Amino acid sequence: MKRWHVSAVFLLLLALSMAGGAAAQDELSYYGIETVIDRTFTVHTTTTLIFEGPVSHLDYNLDFPIFNLTVDTPMASNSCDSENEGSGSVISCDFYGMGAGDNEVQLSFYTRNAIKKFGANYEFRASYPISTPTKRMYSIIRLPPKGTLAGEVANQSFFPPDGKVLTDGKNIIISWEKRNLTASDTLTFSTLFEVVGTGGLIWDVSVIALTLVVVVAMILVAVYMRRGSAPAVQQEVKVLPLLNKEEKRIVDILARQGGEARQRALVKETDFSKAKVSRLVRNLKERGVIDVEPISGRENKVILKIKGVEVSQAPEKEQGQKPEGQGA
Secondary structure, eight states, X not given: OHHXXXXXXXXXXXXXXXXXXXXXXXXXXXXXXXXXXXXXXXXXXXXXXXXXXXXXXXXXXXXXXXXXXXXXXXXXXXEEEEEEETTEEEEEEEEESOOTTOOEEEEEEEESSXXXXXXTEEEEEEEEOOOSOEEEEEEEEEOOTTEEEOSSSGGGSEESTTOEEEEOSSSEEEEEEEEEEOTTOOEEEEEEEEETTTTTOTTOHHHHHHHHHHHHHHHHHHHHHHHTHHHHHHHHHTTGGGSOHHHHHHHHHHHHTTTEEEHHHHHHHHOOOHHHHHHHHHHHHHTTSEEEEEEETTEEEEEEOOOOOOOOOOOOOOTTSOOTTOOO
C-alpha cells in the first residue's frame, strides 16, 4: 500500500509540474494592439503576441467581425483561419516547430463594425481577450485625418481614462500601457471623436456631389472651347487688314508655301535684309500671327498660325526693276 501511495503522489507531482510548465510557456511577455481608423471608418488592427515559450495552438476571440486576416511569424509552418460567429470573430492558429527564438506572432485584420455614430460624433469600442498572464501590454488608437477628441476634457473622450494623448503631426493618437495582467482581466478600449470641417461625415454626400458638379463643369468648358475654336480662327483672319504691306508679304509667302518656311527663305523671297526680316517676324509673332521654331542655333522655322489666308499670286517685281518688254 505504501508503494502505491508513493507512486500516486509521484505521478500527481509530475502531472502538476508538466501543467505548470505548459502554462508558463503560454504566458505572454508582450501583447501589443495597434488600431488605425482611416477616413472611410475602416479599422485596421495589428496585434503582436510574444510568448514566453513555444506554443502549438492559439484561439483569439474578438467582439466584432473581421476580414482580410494576415499572419506574420518567423516560424516556417503555421496555419491560421478566422471565422465570423454572430457579432464577433474567432481566429484559430496551429503552430509547428515554434522555438525559443521564434515565439512572436503578428495578426493583422480589418473591420467595419467597430464604430458607431452618436449625433455628430463617432465611437470606436473594442474588447480584446486576455487568456494567459501577460507581463506587458501596449495599445494605441490612431484617429482618422482631421479627427479630434469629442469631449471638452480629453480623458473623458476615451476609456480607460489613464490613456495618453499624442500626435504625429497628422493624426491624434491615444495610448495605454498595462503591466502584469492576469488571465481573468478583460481589456476594453474606446474613444469618442469627431471629424473637423466635415460635419462629422468624412465622405459626405454633398462633397461628392460638389465634386461631380465641378468635373462636369470642366468638361462642358472644354467642349465649349473646342467648339469655339473655329470662330476664333475667323477673328484671327480680321488681323490681316491691320498688317502693313511688308508684313502682308511675309504672311503671303508663308500661305503660298503651305503655312511654314525657313527664315532664310523669307529673306530670299522678299529681297529684304536679314535684319528687316527678323524685325518683321518678331512683330508678327508678338501679334499672334506667326510662331517661330528654332531649327538650329543659326536657323529658324517660321510658322503661320492663323487659318483662312487667301493665297495671292506671285508678287510683282520690286520697284526699280523694269517690266519685261520695255526699253530703257
